Every structure is written in structure tokens, then in C-alpha cells.
Amino acid sequence: MNPDLQALITTLEMAALTTIILLMIGTPLAWYLAKMTSRFKVIIEAIVALPLVLPPTVLGFYLLIAFSPEHLPGQLWQQATGQQLAFSFSAIVIGSVLYSLPFVVQPLQKAFEQLGDSLLEAGALLGAGPIDRFFSIVLPLTKASFITAASLGFAHTVGEFGVILMIGGNIPGETRVLSIALFDHVEAFDYAKAHLLSISLLLSSMLLLASIYWLNLPKKNNTTKLNHRIKVKEYTSHE
Amino acid sequence: MSNAPELDIDITVNYRQFNLAISQKLPLTGITGIFGHSGSGKSTLLRAIAGLESSVQGEITLNDQCLINSPKRISIRPEDRQVGLVFQNSRLFPHLTVFDNLNFAAKRCKHSQLTVDEVIKLTNLSSLVSQKADELSGGQQQRVALARAILAEPKLLLLDEPLSALDQHSKNQLLKMMLNIQKKLNLPILYVSHSLDELQQVCDKLLILSQGEVVDFGNIHQVIHQLNNCDNSDDNATIHPQTSLSLTIKKRDNGHGLTSLAVGDAQEIFLVANADFEQHSPLRCFILASDISICLTEPTNSSIVNHLFGTISQITHQVNKVLVRVNCDSQEFFVTISAFSQQKLALTVNQQVYLQFKASAVRTFIH
Numbered sequence: 196m197n198p199d200l201q202a203l204i205t206t207l208e209m210a211a212l213t214t215i216i217l218l219m220i221g222t223p224l225a226w227y228l229a230k231m232t233s234r235f236k237v238i239i240e241a242i243v244a245l246p247l248v249l250p251p252t253v254l255g256f257y258l259l260i261a262f263s264p265e266h267l268p269g270q271l272w273q274q275a276t277g278q279q280l281a282f283s284f285s286a287i288v289i290g291s292v293l294y295s296l297p298f299v300v301q302p303l304q305k306a307f308e309q310l311g312d313s314l315l316e317a318g319a320l321l322g323a324g325p326i327d328r329f330f331s332i333v334l335p336l337t338k339a340s341f342i343t344a345a346s347l348g349f350a351h352t353v354g355e356f357g358v359i360l361m362i363g364g365n366i367p368g369e370t371r372v373l374s375i376a377l378f379d380h381v382e383a384f385d386y387a388k389a390h391l392l393s394i395s396l397l398l399s400s401m402l403l404l405a406s407i408y409w410l411n412l413p414k415k416n417n418t419t420k421l422n423h424r425i426k427v428k429e430y431t432s433h434e
Numbered sequence: 435m436s437n438a439p440e441l442d443i444d445i446t447v448n449y450r451q452f453n454l455a456i457s458q459k460l461p462l463t464g465i466t467g468i469f470g471h472s473g474s475g476k477s478t479l480l481r482a483i484a485g486l487e488s489s490v491q492g493e494i495t496l497n498d499q500c501l502i503n504s505p506k507r508i509s510i511r512p513e514d515r516q517v518g519l520v521f522q523n524s525r526l527f528p529h530l531t532v533f534d535n536l537n538f539a540a541k542r543c544k545h546s547q548l549t550v551d552e553v554i555k556l557t558n559l560s561s562l563v564s565q566k567a568d569e570l571s572g573g574q575q576q577r578v579a580l581a582r583a584i585l586a587e588p589k590l591l592l593l594d595e596p597l598s599a600l601d602q603h604s605k606n607q608l609l610k611m612m613l614n615i616q617k618k619l620n621l622p623i624l625y626v627s628h629s630l631d632e633l634q635q636v637c638d639k640l641l642i643l644s645q646g647e648v649v650d651f652g653n654i655h656q657v658i659h660q661l662n663n664c665d666n667s668d669d670n671a672t673i674h675p676q677t678s679l680s681l682t683i684k685k686r687d688n689g690h691g692l693t694s695l696a697v698g699d700a701q702e703i704f705l706v707a708n709a710d711f712e713q714h715s716p717l718r719c720f721i722l723a724s725d726i727s728i729c730l731t732e733p734t735n736s737s738i739v740n741h742l743f744g745t746i747s748q749i750t751h752q753v754n755k756v757l758v759r760v761n762c763d764s765q766e767f768f769v770t771i772s773a774f775s776q777q778k779l780a781l782t783v784n785q786q787v788y789l790q791f792k793a794s795a796v797r798t799f800i801h
Contacts, residue, residue, distance in 0.1 A: 316486050317525035319512040321586045322542035331538070335529045 199392060201368055202376040209284070209372060210352040213291040217299040217348045218341070220292065225303035244301070246294045255361025258290050262362060287363040287370050291352045298347040306340030307333070339411050346407045350400055438463070439622070441590065445492035445502075447478055447646075454478050454646040460639075462497060462590060462622035465612070467637035467654060469630060475646040476626040480592045483624070484519045485512035496590060513542075518588035522595045524575035526567035532578050533563040539585035548585060548619075556618065557581040557611060573604030577611065584615060593625045597632055609635050609799075630658070630673055635718060635799040655680065662723065662757060662768050663750055675723035675757055677767045686713045692793055695719075697742060698763020704739045705796035718799060723757065723770040725795035729788040730779060740796070742767065742789045746781060756781075760789055 228240060246254060261268045262281040272280040280286050310333060318328045334341070356374040363370030365379070373392055380389040439462040447454040454475040460466055470476050481487045483494060485501065490509075494501040496517070502509045526535050533550070536559075540550050554560055557577050562570060570578065576596050583591060593612075597605045613636050616623055627633050633640060633654065640657040642649040650657050655678040662675040681695035684702055688694060692704040693711055711717060733741055744762030756776040758769045767789055781787070 313521070313523075313525050314527060316512070317519075317521070317527075318538075319486075320484060320517065320519050321539040321582065322513050322544070323538075324511075324513050327542070332527060336527075 198367060198371070199373075199376055199388065202371050202373050205284070205368065205370070206353055206372040206374075209287055209291060210349050212288050213295060213352045214299075214345050214349045216288070216292050217295060218345060221296065221299035221303060221344065221348075224296075225300045226307055228300070228304045229307035244297045247297050251294065251355070251357025252361055254294060255290065255358040258286070258293070258358065258362045262286050262289075281362060282364045282366060282370060284363075284369050287359045287372070290358045290362045291355055294355060294358050295348045295351045298351045299344040302340045302344045302347065303337070306337040310336055342410055343407055346403055350403050354396070354400070439497040441483070441497070441622075441624075442493070442495040443479075443483070445482055445490050445494060447475075447482055447487055447490050449489070452478075452646060454482070456643075456646075456648055458641065458648050458651060460624070460641065460651075464638035465616055465623045465625050465636050467633035467640045468624060468626045468643060469628070469633055469640060470643035470649075471628060473645075474643040476628075476643055477594050478646075479643070480519060480594050480624065480626055483590070484517050484592060485510060485515050486519075499589075516587075516589045517592060518583035518586050518590070519592040519594060520576070520579045520583050520596045522598055524567075524572075524579035526570075526575055526578055526582070528566070528568045530567060531563065532559060532565055532567065532570070535567055535578060535582050536563075536585055539582045543585060543587050546587065548587060550585065553581045553585050556584075556615060571604075573600050573607065576600065576604070576608060580608070580611070580615070584619065584621070588621070591621050591623045593623060595627055597627070598629070605632070606799075612636055631799060634658070634678060634720065654678065658720075659759075659766060659768065675768055675770055677721045677723065677726075678718075679720060679765070680716050680718050681765075683711055683713055683715060683717050686711050692739065693717075695796075697765050701742055701763050703742065703796060704793045705798065706793055708798065719796050721767070721791060721795050721797070723768040726767065726769040726789050726791045728758065728760075728769055728771060728775075728779065728781070729790060732788050733790050736790060738790045739793050740789075740791045744787060744789060746783050746785045746787060749776070749781060749783060760787060762789065 224243070228236060228243070231239075259281060260266060262272070263269045264273055264279060264281075269280045272278075272285075276285075280289075314332050314336070315328050318332050323331060354374060355372070356378065359370065359372055360375060360378075363372075363375075365371050365375050373396060377389055377392045377396075380386070380392065441460040441462055443460065444457045445454070446456075452473065452475070456475075456479060468476050468479065478487060482490045483496075483501070490502055491504045493503045493505075496515070500508055500510070501515055501517070527538065530538065536550050536553065540546060540548075554563060557580060559577060559581055562574055562578070567575065567578065580596070597608055600608065609632065612623070612625075615621065616636075625633065625637060637654050639652065640654040641651045642657060642661065650660050658673065658676065658678040661673045664673075679695075681697060681703070684694045684696045686693055687707045688704070691707050693707040694702045694704050695717060697703055705719065732743070742760075742762045744760040744767065746758055747761045747766070748759040750757040750759075751773070754773050756771055756773055758771060758776075758781060760767045760769060769789060
């Protein structure tokens with residue numbers, strides 16, 4: 196198989212799996228942060244937002260140490276699966292989840308905060324339990340934020356480089372993703388292939404962001420959606 | 435021991451700048467009003483009953499079913515309490531149509547006896563069912579909120595100032611609807627408002643709250659009469675001194691555009707007739723104490739149509755004025771006169787007097 200095509204497939208698999216895990220972890224975390232009134236909230240928020248300011252290589256370095264068989268997370272993983280965690284597909288998925296966490300948690304947290312408690316209280320008094328309220332009230336009213344969160348998480352994962360290089364290396368079919376393949380082409384002075392990958396990444400990112408902006412176009416009487424446009428701008432400015 | 439259904443409240447809610455301490459049994463019949471000024475704890479009390487306040491200490495029992503018992507660490511979740519609440523702002527789900535909002539409640543009602551169609555008819559919502567909630571006017575939204583709350587078939591319905599943001603026409607429409615619903619479904623209602631007018635139109639009993647405590651509770655007319663004695667300078671629940679009445683219509687129109695109401699067996703009062711009055715049915719009305727005057731002899735040569743004979747039962751001195759309570763055929767009337775007039779007439783308790791007031795001084799809530 197064409198190595199670049201293989202890198203594309205690995206990238207899409209990694210980004211899709213990361214996005215699913217991010218939504219599963221990020222939704223309850225964002226909900227907890229939106230409802231939390233404790234003074235420790237700022238500490239958790241800071242930890243979640245850390246990847247926005249931390250050099251990816253720093254995160255990658257500490258993850259590499261943690262994933263090695265000499266340390267507890269790596270040891271536990273090896274005992275459970277029989278395989279080494281560092282330099283594996285699983286390692287780059289875990290790294291991507293941590294690195295893209297704020298891009299999913301923050302839009303959801305803001306949406307849950309904006310939604311407030313009033314409609315949820317009304318739902319409860321009409322007999323809807325917590326899970327029912329989430330699916331019948333919260334999800335439909337914050338749908339746009341979920342799309343934004345998933346798109347930003349996916350796009351950010353596709354564009355990762357530093358963390359993946361540190362914990363995944365460059366193993367074709369396993370950890371060699373598009374950004375690493377692009378780096379390889381530049382190092383080999385194969386600018387034609389580098390251009391092709393770059394322009395593909397550039398156009399697909401543009402297309403994705405334009406889609407998010409379009410989905411979040413302000414609509415009449417819909418303040419939640421109105422504010423999402425501003426949020427998308429905030430989050431994409433970190434990229 | 436009475437077995438009548440009741441709501442037994444014995445709770446405290448403590449916040450940094452506000453404390454609510456209520457120990458009160460409320461009968462679960464008809465409409466009970468809760469009156470008090472802003473910050474008196476009306477909404478907090480309703481939220482505590484509904485299970486929306488997290489810092490409630492004590493016990494609430496609804497018709498022998500424990501809703502909360504903090505010493506025993508029992509707290510029934512709001513969705514399991516079978517208590518409905520209509521908020522000041524309708525809180526309709528904006529992503530759903532009117533029908534879907536109603537269906538939301540109907541689908542989750544465990545012992546459904548009412549159908550969505552029945553409630554739509556009862557609340558006159560037929561023409562609105564396909565509209566989105568945010569396309570409705572304030573009055574329409576509150577009608578939908580009321581209909582939705584009924585469809586959950588609560589054992590107790592709480593209304594938290596549901597009319598405060600509406601115009602007079604919408605208020606009257608909704609009040610009529612509430613009375614109709616209460617009678618048809620025999621649904622006990624607790625109705626919070628800072629407008630005594632609203633409460634006087636529909637409530638049978640009245641609870642007065644001030645600074646998080648119960649000031650008075652009882653028959654609405656008696657409680658309003660108790661409020662007459664409150665010192666107006668203090669910021670507790672105060673009103674314009676008045677006589678609050680519920681009298682039977684004797685004759686809808688006497689041929690001169692006046693309706694007569696029976697006061698006891700022998701006396702009557704007149705007020706301006708209205709097409710909405712119904713013969714022989716009770717009419718709620720009030721007369722401001724400042725609109726009644728006192729005569730020592732029967733005022734036979736006066737254009738004022740209402741003359742009542744009674745006995746002074748109490749004289750309360752206030753700043754530069756006097757509040758006189760007069761008993762006319764078992765019906766209490768309140769009169770405010772100046773301290774100067776009181777001195778001139780030398781009024782005393784047990785003295786027999788005549789009250790006089792114009793037909794237009796008898797005010798109803800029908801506009």
C-alpha cells in the first residue's frame with residue numbers, strides 16, 4: 196500500500212477513535228465542571244486546559260516515561276494486554292485524547308453553563324430522570340456544541356505532531372500519521388509529496404472549519420447557537 | 435383526629451443572607467394563596483416542596499407520603515414527588531412544539547388518566563399545538579405551561595407567580611382557567627403571588643410570609659382583615675386596609691344598572707352591574723376602608739346607595755387616623771376615618787352606627 200495512503204488511514208482511525216473517547220470522557224467532565232461550585236474547579240479547569248499552552252513535546256516526554264515498561268501505567272498496560280504501550284497505536288490514541296481534551300471539554304462546558312438549570316428543573320418536575328433529561332433536553336439544545344466539540348477534537352487530532360512523534364515514533368501502519376509522513380518528505384527533500392500532503396491537510400481543515408461555522412450560523416431566537424460562533428473562533432485561535 | 439389530606443411542612447432553609455423557617459399544615463383542598471413581598475421566601479418554599487432546593491432541613495409530608503425527612507436522610511427526587519410547578523417564566527422547551535411540550539409530560543406520567551387532547555380542550559390550545567414554544571405570546575406560553583403541568587397529573591400543583599409578567603387581559607383569562615381546572619380536576623393548588631388582587635379572586639385560604647416566616651394563615655377574607663391592622667410603615671406584608679367579601683348575588687340587575695348582594699339575612703349592598711355576574715352565585719369583591727364613612731343616624735336623604743347598620747367591635751388608633759371595625763349581620767366591615775372625626779363623633783366599642791358608601795366603591799375583579 197502507498198505509505199501516504201497508509202498514513203492517511205492510520206490518521207483517520209486514530210482521530211475517529213480519539214473523538215469517540217473524547218466525547219465519552221469529555222461530556223461528563225464538562226457537565227461536572229459546568230455544575231461544580233467548589234474552589235477546586237479552577238484547578239481542574241487548568242489541568243484540562245494545560246495542553247492549550249504546554250509544548251506538545253513536554254506532554255509527549257512525560258507520557259513516554261509513563262508508558263515505558265519501567266513505570267506503573269506502562270507496566271499495568273503490559274500486564275493487561277501483553278504488549279508494550281509506548282510506540283503503539285494505543286499510545287498515540289491515549290496521547291491524542293489528553294492533548295485534544297480542552298477542544299472538546301471547553302465548548303461543551305460553556306454550552307452546559309449557558310443552558311442553565313431552569314429547563315432541567317422543569318423536565319424533572321414533569322417526571323424525567325437524569326438520563327432522560329440529558330437525552331431529551333440537554334442533547335437537542337446543545338447539539339451544535341457537540342458538533343463543534345467533535346469537529347475540533349477530530350481536526351486537532353489529525354494535526355498532531357509533537358506528542359505522536361514522542362510516544363509513537365514513526366512505525367508505518369501503526370503510529371506513522373500524516374503529520375509524521377509530511378515531516379519525512381521534507382527531511383528527504385521530496386517537496387512534491389510534502390506539498391500534496393500539506394495542501395490536502397490545509398483544504399480538509401478549511402472545509403471542516405467552514406462546516407462548523409455554517410452549522411453555527413446564528414438563527415433567530417437561538418442564543419445558544421449564536422454564542423457558539425464566538426466559541427468556535429475562541430477555540431480555533433489556539434490552533 | 436382529622437383525616438383530611440394535607441401538606442405538612444416543618445422545614446428550615448438557611449442561606450448566608452436569608453433564612454426560611456416554616457412549620458405549617460396546609461389543607462390539600464381548593465386553592466391556597468401564599469402572599470408576601472419580594473424576599474419573603476415564597477418561591478423558596480415552593481422550590482423546597484418541589485424538591486428543587488438542596489439545602490432543606492426538616493420534613494415535608496404530602497398526604498402521608500414523605501417528600502423529605504432530613505434527619506432520616508430521606509429525600510424523594512423531584513421527578514418522583516408528583517408535585518407540579520408552573521414557574522414565573524414558562525420554561526417551555528424551545529426545541530419542541532406546543533404539542534410535543536404537552537406530550538413530554540403525558541409520556542412520562544405513570545398513572546395517566548388525562549389525555550393530551552382533553553387538556554388541550556380544557557386550556558383552549560387547539561389553535562397553537564403546532565407552533566414552537568418561542569413563537570407564543572407570554573399569556574399563551576403560560577397557558578401551555580399550565581397544561582403541561584396538569585398532564586403530569588400531580589397530586590399538588592404549585593404556581594410561582596405565573597401571571598406576574600402578563601397583561602390584565604391575559605391575567606383574567608388564566609385566572610378563570612385556573613379556577614375551572616381546579617374545580618374539574620379537584621386538584622389542590624398552592625398559588626404564590628405578591629399581588630393580593632390575584633389571590634383574592636381565586637384562593638380559599640391565604641398564607642402570609644414575611645422574612646422567611648409565617649405571619650398568618652386562614653380563610654382568605656379573615657387573613658386580609660388581619661393585615662388591615664399591620665403597621666404600614668414596616669416592610670412586612672401590608673395592604674390598603676379593606677373589607678374583603680364573598681357575597682351571594684341577590685339580584686343581578688335592579689333595573690337601574692345595580693346588582694344587589696346579600697349581607698346576612700336582612701341587609702344588602704349595591705354595586706355597579708356587570709354582564710358576567712351570575713344570579714345567586716357568590717361574588718368576590720372588596721371595599722377600601724377609606725371609601726366607607728360612618729354616620730350616627732340613618733342617612734335617609736343621601737344619594738349614596740349603600741347604608742348598613744352595625745355595631746363597632748374594635749377601634750384601632752393609627753398615625754392621625756383610626757381604623758374602625760364594624761359588625762353588620764355577622765359580616766365585618768373596616769372603615770378608616772381621621773382621628774379628628776373619631777373625636778368629633780366620640781365613637782366607642784359596642785356603639786351602633788350606620789356605614790355608607792357608593793355603589794362604585796364596591797370593587798370586583800371582573801374587568
